[in-house]
Amino acid sequence: MNYKAKTILHKGTPRIAVYFEKNAALIARIKTFEDARWSASKQYWHLPDTAANRLHFKLPLAHTLVPNAEGIASIETFKRYLLSKRYSPNTINTYSDALKSFLTFCNTKALKDINNQDVIAYNNDYILKNKFSSSFQNQTVNAIKLFFKIVKETSIETDKIHRPKREKVLPNVLSKEEVFRILDATENLKHRTLLALVYSAGLRISExxxxxxxxxDSIRMLIHVKNAKGKKDRYTLLSEKVLLLLREYYMVYKPKEYLFEGQFGGMYSSRSAQIVLKKAAERAGIKKSITLHTLRHSFATHLLESGTDLRYIQDLLGHSSPKTTMIYTHVSNDSLKKIKNPFDV
Incomplete structure (x- = not known):
């Protein structure tokens, strides 16, 4: 389609103007867009200024684009619903933001008129076009399905919304030697204790x-992880060496409420913790792309390689499904070491 498009204000309303030479096929095509109109005085076709239309005509997305009034009110209702169901603050924010993105894309439609084709268009023209991850797409699907289950009048068939095929990406894992190199490169006592605890107990950073x-619990040599992902409590291992480190740390820092606190009190920030790991990895000469979650992956992999049953590893990590824990069988190199390479025979 040979055209030129730009954003305009048409009679005080944000629209997208599309200019092209008179052509029957192009006119028929532009008419397929919802609410496409011809302006005889301005000599252009114009369409609603929506995220979908901006993407179609390769115009930059505006930060001012928002859901319509009905959509904004619905997002607030959705937040209250999630809160009443005791979803975590993280999940509430994630689902609300995902829903806001979708309703912005559909901001020219009433809620009752949004249908499954709009979900497909959103996936193709927004998520795939902007190369967002399948994880982001899956979160959006979760939000859309949950939201439209509580909408009384809807054209959406939630059971027919398809999910993206999951990418089978294996986690990065550090060797034991690399983990201890990172810890040795961490001179600050608080930082070293935090990283050691995350690795030795297989914790999520939020935990x-x-x-x-x-x-x-130094008597039973266990750590009580409370209200973790899925609102579940669990126990995990307390290392004897980490216990000594924790006692030294406690004597120096004397935390009041949280075990790890910021400079002015309150919970230590996850961003600060991530920076601590990044700098320690650089000092230790680790070139792998790692995050704090890599320490948890490494804990699970090292347990598996030492012969720990997968069922126990599942419990220690707090996984709901054994399938989640099974991924570590693919990153463990213990079995691979036993295979003789044909090149070396």
Whole structure:
């Protein structure tokens, strides 16, 4: 389609103007867009200024684009619903943002008129076009399905919304030697204790940062992880060496509420913790792309390689499904070491 498009204000309303030489095929095509109109005085076709139309005509997305009034009100209702169901603050924010993105894309439609084809268009013209991950797409599908299940009048058939095929990406894992190189390169006592605890107990960073001193059970040599992902409690291992480190740390820092606190009190930030790991990895000469979650992956892999049953690893990590834990069988090199390479025979 040989055209020129730009954003305009048409009679005070944001629209997208499309200019092209008179051509029957192009006119028929532009008419397929919802609410496409011809302006005889301005000599252009114009369409609603929506995220979908901007993407179609390769115009930059505007930060001012928002859901319509009905959509904005519905997002607030959705947040209250999630809150009443006791979803975590993280999940509420993630689902609300995903829904806002979708309703912005459909902001020229009433909620009752949004249908499954709009979901497909959103996936193709927004998520895929902008190369967002399948994980982001899956979160959006979760939000859309949950939202439209509570909408009384809807054209959406939630059971027919398809999910993206999951990418089979294996996690990065550090060797034991690399983990200890990182810890040795971490001179600050608080930082070293935090990284050691995350690795030795297989914690998510949120679990470590929300932990309180009373959650460390030095009698039973266990750590009580409370209200973790899925609102589940669990126990995980307390290392004897990490216990000594924790005692030294406690004597120096004397945390009041949380085990790890910021400079001015309150919970230590996950961003700061990530920066600590990044700098320690650089000092240790680790070239792999790693995050704090890599320490948790490494804990699970090292347990598997030492002969720990997968069922116990599942419990220690707090996985709901054994399928999630099974991924570590693909990154463990213990079995691979036993295979003789034909090149070396």
């Amino acid at each position: 470590a940062l929300e932990m309180k001193p009373k959650d460390i």
